[in-house]
Amino acid sequence: MGKAKTRKVECMIHTENLCKTYRMGDVVVQALRDVNMEIKDGEFVAIIGPSGSGKSTLLNLLGCLDKPTSGAVFIGGTDTASLSENALAEIRREKIGFIFQQFNLIHTLNALENVALPMFFAGVGRDVRLKKAEELLVKVELGERMYHKPSELSGGQQQRVAIARSLSNDPAIIIGDEPTGNVDTDTGTAIMQILEGLNREGKTIIVVTHDAEIAARAGRTKRMRDGKVLE
Amino acid sequence: MKDAFLLVYRNIRERKTRSILTMLGIVVGIAAVVAIMSISYGMQESITEQLSEMTDIIMVTPGSQELGSFGEFGSFTERDLNDVERISGVKEAAAMMGEMQEVEYRGEKVMVEIVGIKPRDMDAVFGSTVKLEEDSGSGISASGRELRENDRKACQIGYSIANDYFDYEIGVNDRLTINGSKFRVIGVLEKQGGFRSNVDAQIYVTKRDAIDIFGTNDISSIFVRVRDIEEAEAIADEIGEQIDDNHKLDDFTSAMAMGGAIEDLNSIFQVLQVFLLAIVSISLIVAAMGIMNTTLMSVMERTHEIGVMKAIGAKNRNILFLFLMEAGVVSGIGGVLGCIVGWGAAEVISFGIYSAFDVEIAVVMKLQVLLGGVAIAVLVGILSGFYPARKASKLSPVEAVRYE
Known part of the structure; x- marks a missing residue:
């Protein structure tokens, strides 16, 4: 573990023999089998594959939401398996922005407050927070709808709020779990354009999708099947 | 802090009926404490006031030692x-x-x-x-x-x-x-x-x-x-x-120094107060269970939301704090309302005693009883909110996000 921690790597994220098994009653499901992959700084990677192929599991591990059964995930050279729950929360907060298929906005908060929430957890002062949130909403072209609750926004608008939220602590990595899965094609394209723009600004972007057209827009595509990454 | 309040307030309002019912438990408990305390202070005060001019008196009666049995022996x-x-x-x-x-x-x-x-x-x-x-x-x-x-x-x-x-x-x-x-x-x-x-x-x-x-x-x-x-x-x-x-x-003779009797009476009052408080605290225990139940339900309903918050970087203690605060705010408001209701109830009881027994017992409302009432309410809220809040904070982010 110590060796892993100090090891110098040029890539932002890489995995070593990553395995994840779930136990469902008596049945053991091998969701990931020996996944070795590298994602470099500033890359735009799409992970595609049929459902059950393990792509969401991989994404959860890359996003520090879950811990591997064996193997390791390195983020900026740090082995995440050695980190405490709190340290993982800090990585999620500072280094990673999450975008979900279901948008997952907090429905009691308006767009502005939702975008400011990760900064609230980071202890950023209220004024700074709200100003930054406002800028981010303007950036995703929702400057007019800042005070609307999620229920008053369309799916595409909600996903743009979610993108703004993922950017609020200025992370290096944006992880999207089927970010276009719940919106129509045109909106999906628009969302991809935003992500492409972010990639041009230097963000590393990893999205899971089963839409080949969306995947085609990414710089690199990884195909998964039965818990393995096929090159 | 202000935003935490906002978040908590929105959640409380979101589940208005349930929050009010939970609050009601605390209101009843605290009102009972406040009413009982102020009435018993009032009783104590009116009796000691009446007796205070009698401290230098020795009452000598024939026969039994009991108060009120004059000249029977x-x-x-x-x-x-x-x-x-x-x-x-x-x-x-x-x-x-x-x-x-x-x-x-x-x-x-x-x-x-x-x-x-x-x-x-x-x-x-x-x-x-x-x-x-x-x-x-x-x-x-x-x-x-x-x-x-x-x-x-x-x-x-x-x-x-x-x-x-x-x-x-x-x-x-x-x-x-x-x-x-x-x-x-x-x-x-x-x-x-x-x-x-x-x-x-x-x-x-x-x-x-x-x-x-x-x-x-x-x-x-x-x-x-x-x-x-x-x-x-x-x-x-x-x-x-x-x-x-x-x-x-x-x-043959009972000679009773009233000063001693007043002291005895005061200590009887203290015992009585403790006893009454013990009975009344049962209602606080019930209220505490209500808060725990509500917070547990709230945690279950918001499992997904907790997962989302964790995914975007909330630490366990952020989640713990939000849920403790929710329980604390609900019970704090309940405590304040309880003080008001308790005060009103004490006045009604005082008037009732006056109408029924012609005995005037002023309501003695002490600031420490009111502050204590609110403090107890918040404490009860936070203590009973602790288990559910901790449960919420320990949720695994992946499982919580997946939970619908």
Whole structure:
């Protein structure tokens, strides 16, 4: 573990023999089998594959939401398996922005407050927070709808709020779990354009999708099947 | 902090009915505590106030040690009184004679306690607390005057005798028939109520008249005032021994120093308060379970939301804090409302006691009771919110996000 921690790597994220098994009653499901992959700084990677192929599991591990059964995930050279729950929360907060298929906005908060929430957890002062949130909403072209609750926004608008939220602590990595899965094609394209723009600004972007057209827009595509990454 | 409040407030409002019901539990609990405390403080205060002028009194009665059993086991003599007066440290000794007698007014006959006392002793017995009824301002003297040594067939009557005992109200200069002889009312005493309500139901005559009415000069009780309150207990013992000697009996006399009785009463009140609080805290336990239940449900319903918050970087303690705060805010508001309701309830109870028993108990609202009430509410809320909040904070982010 110590060796892993100090090891110098040029890539932002890489995995070593990553395995994840779930136990469902008596049945053991091998969701990931020996996944070795590298994602470099500033890359735009799409992970595609049929459902059950393990792509969401991989994404959860890359996003520090879950811990591997064996193997390791390195983020900026740090082995995440050695980190405490709190340290993982800090990585999620500072280094990673999450975008979900279901948008997952907090429905009691308006767009502005939702975008400011990760900064609230980071202890950023209220004024700074709200100003930054406002800028981010303007950036995703929702400057007019800042005070609307999620229920008053369309799916595409909600996903743009979610993108703004993922950017609020200025992370290096944006992880999207089927970010276009719940919106129509045109909106999906628009969302991809935003992500492409972010990639041009230097963000590393990893999205899971089963839409080949969306995947085609990414710089690199990884195909998964039965818990393995096929090159 | 402000945003945490906002977040918490939105969640509380989101589940308005449930929050209000939870709050209601706390409101009832705290209201009960506040009402009970302020009423019992009021009781304690009114009783000690009434008794405070009696701390230098030793009440000497024949027979049993119990309060309120006058002259049932014999009586004292002139000699006893003289001996008591001679004991050092005794400032004044006043003899009282009391007996139930038939009193007639405008054809109506009622049994009333007649008390015979030397007029100069009245002050010794009552101090300044018993006064003639205030002139109502009608210009006619409705209150009369004090009894005098040379008054014959004259009486002072208690407030209830004047107003409640007979169909007709009795005023100064009206005439009553006591045991066959006519007496003139020369004064009506101010209402006493409470601990001294017995005075309201008595008729006072001079000692000489009492001897005529009762046909005996037996003394039913002796009131002693001492010079030094510190010595009261010792003097009381001496009085008891002296009179017992006179009658060649053991435990014939009960001599009770009122100062000690007041202390006893205060400690009884403290025990009573603790006991009442113990009963009332049951309602707080019920309220605590309500909060725990609500918070648990809230955690379950918001599992997904907790997962999302964790995914975007919330630490366990951020989640813990939000849920503790929610429980704390609900119970804090409940505590404040409980104080208000409790105060109102105390006033209603006080009025109820006054209407039903004619006893005036002021509501004594102490700031520390109110602040304590709110503090207890918040504490109960946070303590009972702790288990659910901790459960929420420990949720695995992946599983929580997946939970729908």
